Amino acid sequence: MTLQDRERIAAGLADGLSYAEIARRLDRPNSTITREVARNGGPTGYRSQQAHQATIQRARRGTPAPPRAPGSPGRVMEEELVELAVRTGLPKTSARVHIDLLLSEDGKRTAAELAHRLNISPATVSLAVNFLVELGFIRRERSPQRRRDIYVVDDDAWYHSIVTGRRQTLDTVQATTAAAEIYGLDSPVGQRLVKAAAFLERVSLDMIDSADRWRTLLA
Structure with missing residues (x-):
């Protein structure tokens, strides 16, 4: 992957594009973009120059190949x-x-x-x-x-992962609602975005309610 590719990944993340959309624009597998971002700071910490230099250093140093599975x-x-x-x-x-x-x-x-x-x-x-x-x-x-x-990693980690996912979903809800207001709540685009935001918010709230209700199973 070239530095230019990584700059396009960073730009796509900054624009809020999904991994799948970034992969499509770069004509790369989705898994390649997922691994690239995960290995270099995650979606919020990815920096193209740093990622490129880190990859060069890893290539020079060489990472040992994992051992073959014994088949047990x-x-x-x-x-x-x-x-x-x-x-x-x-x-x-x-x-x-x-x-x-x-x-x-x-x-x-x-x-x-x-x-x-x-x-x-x-x-x-x-x-x-x-x-x-x-x-x-x-x-x-x-x-x-x-x-x-x-x-x-403990039993309660499953609960916290759901809470973290809810926060990320609610961030998406807020961004979608803001976009709907920009396009106009009465416009076709605005109405479509409002419906999406309402759906995501309701699903997110149902998930956290369910997680709270069944959290005792992890105790």
């Missing part, structure tokens, strides 16, 4: 869970980190442990966990004994 039932199950997570929209590395944390006995790992277990660089771990923290799937804690961050 546990490993096969883990890979199936990763693939399911990828199908829901998670980048592959973030999915691997998430599943590794879910399957750990206490739901906790340091960055060094994740890098060692998944055979990936610390920088890649950092990008993956930042993406997961932003989505509410995991949280970051500070270990006073080790003086380093620990990444934690």
